[in-house]
Every structure is written in structure tokens, then in C-alpha cells.
Amino acid sequence: MSRxxxxxxxxxxxxxxxGWGHPYLDWNYRWTEPALYQDSVRALEQAGFDLLIIEDxxxxxxxxxxxxxxxxxxxGPKHDPLLLAPYLFAATSHxxxxxxxxxxxxxxxxAARQFATLQHLSGHRLGINVVxxxxxxxxxxxxxxxxxxxxxxxxxEWLAGIRALWNSWGDGALxxxxxxxxxxxxxxxxxxxxRGEYFSFDGPLNAIPFTDGEPAIVSPGGSGRGLAFxxxxxxxxxxxxxxxxxxxxxxxxxxxxxAVAHGRSPDDIKILFAIQPVIVSSPEEADRLVAASRHPxxxxxxxxxxxxxxDLETDLTALDLDAxxxxxxxxxHVSHGSIRRLVGAHDADTPLRTILAAHAKLGRISDRSGFxxxxxxxxxxxxxxxxxxxxxxxxxxxxxxVTVHRxxxxxxxxxxxxxxxxxxxxxxxxxxxxxxx
Ligand SMILES: Cc1cc2nc3c(=O)[nH]c(=O)nc-3n(C[C@H](O)[C@H](O)[C@H](O)COP(=O)(O)O)c2cc1C
Numbered sequence: 001m002s003r004x005x006x007x008x009x010x011x012x013x014x015x016x017x018x019g020w021g022h023p024y025l026d027w028n029y030r031w032t033e034p035a036l037y038q039d040s041v042r043a044l045e046q047a048g049f050d051l052l053i054i055e056d057x058x059x060x061x062x063x064x065x066x067x068x069x070x071x072x073x074x075x076g077p078k079h080d081p082l083l084l085a086p087y088l089f090a091a092t093s094h095x096x097x098x099x100x101x102x103x104x105x106x107x108x109x110x111a112a113r114q115f116a117t118l119q120h121l122s123g124h125r126l127g128i129n130v131v132x133x134x135x136x137x138x139x140x141x142x143x144x145x146x147x148x149x150x151x152x153x154x155x156x157e158w159l160a161g162i163r164a165l166w167n168s169w170g171d172g173a174l175x176x177x178x179x180x181x182x183x184x185x186x187x188x189x190x191x192x193x194x195r196g197e198y199f200s201f202d203g204p205l206n207a208i209p210f211t212d213g214e215p216a217i218v219s220p221g222g223s224g225r226g227l228a229f230x231x232x233x234x235x236x237x238x239x240x241x242x243x244x245x246x247x248x249x250x251x252x253x254x255x256x257x258x259a260v261a262h263g264r265s266p267d268d269i270k271i272l273f274a275i276q277p278v279i280v281s282s283p284e285e286a287d288r289l290v291a292a293s294r295h296p297x298x299x300x301x302x303x304x305x306x307x308x309x310x311d312l313e314t315d316l317t318a319l320d321l322d323a324x325x326x327x328x329x330x331x332x333h334v335s336h337g338s339i340r341r342l343v344g345a346h347d348a349d350t351p352l353r354t355i356l357a358a359h360a361k362l363g364r365i366s367d368r369s370g371f372x373x374x375x376x377x378x379x380x381x382x383x384x385x386x387x388x389x390x391x392x393x394x395x396x397x398x399x400x401x402v403t404v405h406r407x408x409x410x411x412x413x414x415x416x417x418x419x420x421x422x423x424x425x426x427x428x429x430x431x432x433x434x435x436x437x
Contacts, residue, residue: 002383002386002387002418002419002420003386003419003420003437004419004420004421004422004437005382005385005386005390005391005392005393005420005421006050006270006272006391006392006433006434007047007048007049007050007392007393007394007395007415007421008049008050008051008052008053008096008236008272008392008393008394008395009044009049009051009052009053009394009395009396009397009399009404010052010053010055010238010274010394010395010396011052011053011054011055011081011396011397011398011399012055012274012276012396012397013055013074013398014054014055014056014057014078014081014100015037015054015056015078015079015080015081015084016031016073016076016077016078016079017031017073017077018031018073018398018399018400019031019398019400020072020073021072021073024400024402032079034084034087034088034091036399036400036401037084037087037088037399038087038088038090038091039091039401040399040400040401040403040404041088041091041092041095041097041399042091042092043401043404043405043408044092044095044404044408045092045093045094045095047408047412047421048412048416048421048422048423048425049095050095050096050392050422050430050433050434051095051096051097051098051127051216051236051430052088052095052096052097052098052399053098053100053127053129053218053238053394054081054084054085054097054098054099054100054129054399055081055100055129056078056080056081056099056100056101056102056129056131057075057076057078057133057135057136058078058080058102058105058136058139059135059136059138059139060075060076060077061075061076061135061313062135062313062331062333065313065314065315065333068309068310068313068314068315069310069313071306071310072306072307072310074306074307074310074311075310075311075313080099081099081100082099082101082114082118084099085097085099085118085122085126086118086121086122089118089121089122089123089125092125093123094125094425094433095125096125096126096127096216096429096430096433096434097122097125097126097127098126098127098128098129098216098218098236099128099129100129100131101128101129101130101131102130102131102132102133102136103130103132103151103154103155103158103159104134104136104137104140104151104154105136105139105140107199107201108158108161108162108165108194108199108201109165109201109203109205111158111162112161112162112165112166112205112207113165113205113206113207115128115162115215116166116205116207116208116210117207118215119210119214119215120207120208120210122429123212123429124210124211124212124213124428124429124430124431124432125429125430126215126216126430127215127216127217127218127235127236127430128215128216128217128218129218129219129220129238130155130158130159130217130218130219130233130234131219131220131221132148132151132152132154132155132221132226133151134146134147134148134151135333148223148225149225152221152225152226152229153197153198154197154198155229156229156232156233157196157197157198157199158198158199159217159233161194161196161199161201163214164190164192164194164203165192165203165204165205166205166209166210166214167190167209168189168190168191168192168203168204168205169184169188169189169204169205169208169209170188170189170190171188172185172188173185173186173188173189173209174208174209189203189204190203190204191203191204192204192205212428212429212431212432213428213429213431213432214431215430216235216236216430216431216434217233217234217235217236218234218235218236218237218238219233219234219236219237219238220237220238220240222239222240222241224254227251227254227255227258228254228258229258230255230258230269230271231254231255231256231257231258231259231260231261231262231264231269232258232259232261232262232264234269235268235269235270235431235434236269236270236271236272236434237255237269237270237271237272238272238274238394239251239271239272239273239274240273240274241273243273243275243368243381243385244368245388248273248385248388248389248390249388249389251271252271252389252390255269255271256269267435270391270392270434271390271391271392272391272392272393272394273385273390273392273393273394274393274394274395274396275371275393275394275395275396276371276395276396276397277365277371277372277373277378277395277407277411278362278371278372278373279373279374279375279378279406279407279410279411280372280373280374281374281410282374283366283373283374283377286364286365286366286372286373286374286377287364289362289372290362290363290364290370290372293360293361293362294361296357296360300360301321301353301356301357301360302317304356304357304359304360305317305321305352305356308342308356308359311338312330312334312338312339312342313331313333313334314329314330314331314334316329316352316356319352320352321351321352321353321356322351322352322353323351323352324348324349324350324351324352325343325350325351325352325355327339327343342355342359343355344358346358364377365377365378365380365381366380368381374410375410375411375414376414378411379411379414379415379418379420382415382420383418383420386420395407422436422437
């Protein structure tokens with residue numbers, strides 16, 4: 001038997017109309033209402049998952065390229081996942097729900113109170129995915145846009161402020177005992193007067209303290225500064241890295257070093273690598289899919305161009321696909337990392353069509369060239385990751401019952417039989433489940 005790992009689902013394109021252009025749309029696809037997501041989280045809980053993380057971006061992006069983002073609904077609209085969370089909690093009893101929140105978008109006092117309310121409402125199952133994207137700054141006042149590290153500094157000040165507010169009710173402040181004739185002792189509340197670089201506010205918080213720990217902090221940043229933030233602050237890291245032993249070991253070591261430097265134990269943070277498997281019923285089917293992906297048709301190339309145009313906020317669909325890609329089409333607002341990910345190892349003479357076709361290419365799980373394979377092959381990969389000390393994985397995709405069942409129905413019984421997936425939930429909510437092994 002292998003040792004157990006933690007499993008999560010990452011709704012990687014937020015709370016939006018993912019069914020647009022998909023056969024889902026044909027029947028009861030009401031993405032603005034809770035039913036589809038409630039059915040999905042029930043399936044995740046039935047499978048024994050720890051948590052669902054919901055990506056978010058509060059903005060439609062650069063004003064000049066909004067049409068590219070919403071034309072096919074790749075980059076928006078997105079509704080607020082914090083407000084979806086109570087509906088998901090109501091449909092489940094154990095699953096953690098982790099909306100994404102940007103410290104630029106909510107003041108610490110408001111955030112601390114909202115999160116405390118949801119933590120109590122949910123039976124201590126809330127997590128918060130803290131992101132540092134600065135592109136939406138213009139929606140939140142006139143302060144200048146921060147740089148990369150400045151956004152992390154602000155996130156740390158925001159989080160420390162929130163934690164001070166959560167802890168503003170000292171031990172014994174909440175009495176709630178009719179025999180005493182008192183509900184609470186105001187003398188035991190700390191005033192919390194925060195005057196920082198980014199925020200100024202007073203406490204104490206108008207919400208009662210937690211019985212089973214704070215909401216779990218989740219973080220996704222992969223830079224040195226991002227990994228240091230995770231080690232210092234997070235209960236879960238949403239990790240992206242090549243899934244080989246060296247990359248995984250190095251990624252984990254950086255976060256663990258930061259955890260120890262901040263007086264925490266490496267066990268205090270679970271590092272979950274994000275994977276999107278394509279589970280098929282036989283090795284032959286997997287081979288066929290991979291072979292077909294080497295020759296994408298015109299519609300597939302167009303789909304990739306539309307998706308990349310949304311992500312890169314640059315209209316690739318208007319370019320000549322058979323000419324080399326002129327990098328000057330990308331404005332200042334496009335990150336260099338994103339351009340590098342698009343171009344890959346191709347040289348300057350490569351036609352755009354070839355660059356796009358490379359993004360259609362799938363690989364097999366069995367030879368570690370990709371993520372197409374049978375449930376058994378995928379379980380082998382997860383066991384191998386576990387043998388390198390991995391804490392768990394995040395499967396990502398949209399959050400529709402069909403997608404969730406397609407990925408989980410064959411996989412879950414295999415993982416459970418192999419001892420990789422939990423057989424019971426702990427009492428005490430998300431943090432208790434994360435600490436169970
Ligand atoms: C896997 C992953 C998921 C992310 N999810 C979000 C998100 O949901 N919303 C958002 O605004 N930014 C998101 N980000 C952006 C990060 O919060 C951060 O701003 C960005 O990655 C730059 O930090 P880094 O250089 O440390 O990675 C995500 C980043 C990664 C790598």
C-alpha cells in the first residue's frame with residue numbers, strides 16, 4: 001500500500017460560462033446558478049477530495065482588448081467565487097472550498113469579517129487563494145499599480161492584518177455561558193491599531209473566534225518571492241512544475257526552507273501539483289488520441305489561436321497563420337513569460353501555424369510525455385509522485401458534473417484500493433483534513 005495523498009480540484013478558469021461553444025450548452029447549462037456546481041462538489045466529496053480551488057480575476061483585462069477576452073468567453077465574464085462558496089458549502093459536509101481573493105480588491109477589515117463569517121457558516125471549511133496579480137489595479141482606486149514584489153509585500157501586510165483581527169478576541173473573551181449571565185468580556189478584546197505601508201485600520205473584529213483553526217491560506221505564485229510567501233503563510237501551495245523527481249524535489253525544498261525560516265514545520269504546508277489528465281478506457285485509445293493530436297485540423301488550430309488571443313490579450317486570429325510570428329504584435333501589457341510559453345523552442349522563422357499546432361500536441365502518461373492515459377496509468381504516476389515525497393495533486397478543468405465524473409469515476413476506486421486516497425474525513429474541517437496525514 002502507498003501512503004495517502006491529498007486531492008483537490010482546480011476550477012482553473014473561474015466561475016464563468018465554460019460551456020460556451022461546448023455540447024454542455026445544449027441542456028440546462030445555467031452557469032450563473034448554483035445547481036451545476038453543487039452537483040459537482042457532491043461528486044468531489046463522494047470521491048474523498050480535500051478541497052476545491054476556484055480561480056478568479058476581478059477584471060476583464062486591458063480596456064483595448066476586452067473583446068478578445070469575452071468573444072468566446074475564455075477570459076470572462078467571471079462572477080465572484082466568494083459568493084458562490086456558501087452554495088457549495090450548503091451542498092456538502094466535508095469538502096473545503098477555496099475562492100481566489102486579491103488583496104487589492106478588499107480591505108483587511110472587510111475581508112477578515114467576511115472570511116470569519118464563511119468559516120463559521122461552513123464548519124471551518126473555508127480556504128482563501130491569495131493572489132498578487134496587479135493588472136486589475138485600476139478598478140480599485142487611484143493608487144499606482146504595484147510591481148511584482150510590491151504586490152507580495154502588500155499581500156503579506158494584508159494577511160498579517162487579517163490574522164491580527166481574527167485573533168483580536170483573546171482567550172476567554174467569548175463566554176457564551178448562560179450560567180455566567182454574560183455573552184462576552186469586552187476587556188479581553190485587543191484594539192488592533194494597524195498603521196502600515198498599504199493599509200490602516202482599527203479593530204477589534206466584530207466576529208467571534210474560531211474553534212477549529214483559521215481559514216486555510218492557499219497560494220499559487222511560482223517565483224522565488226512566491227515560494228517564500230507560501231512557506232511563510234500558506235497551508236496549501238497550488239504548484240506548477242514539470243513532474244519529474246528533480247523539479248518536484250527542488251520546488252518542495254524551496255518552500256520548506258522558507259517555512260522553516262519562518263518558524264514553521266514543512267508539514268504545515270501541503271504542496272499540490274496541478275495536473276489535467278485525459279482519462280481514457282484503454283492504452284490503444286490513448287495512443288490513437290496522441291497520434292491524432294500531431295495533425296490538428298483547421299478548427300483545432302483556430303480554437304488554440306482564439307484561446308491564446310484571450311490569454312495574451314493580442315489578436316492572433318487576425319494574423320497570417322503561414323507567416324512567421326512577428327513578436328512586435330505583443331504590446332507592453334503582455335508578460336514575457338506568456339510569450340515564451342506560446343513560442344516554446346521554435347525559432348524566428350517558424351510559421352505561426354506550427355507554433356499553434358505544437359499546443360495541440362498531447363502525450364502519453366505511460367512514457368511521461370503527457371497526461372493521456374488509462375486510470376491505472378494515471379494512478380501509477382500519482383504513486384510515483386508520492387514515492388518522491390509529494391503531498392498530493394490538484395486535478396484541473398471546468399466544474400461540470402460530466403467533466404468531474406469523466407475524470408473521477410474510474411480513477412477514484414483505483415486510487416482508494418491502492419491506499420492513495422483517503423477512506424474517511426477528519427472532524428474539524430479543512431485544516432483538520434490537511435493535517436490528517
Ligand atoms: C497556478 C497559478 C494560479 C494562479 N491563479 C490566479 C488567480 O486565480 N487569479 C489571479 O489573479 N492570479 C492568479 N495567479 C497569479 C499569481 O497570483 C501571481 O500574481 C503571479 O503568478 C505572479 O507571481 P509569481 O511570479 O510568484 O508566480 C496564479 C498563478 C499561478 C502560477
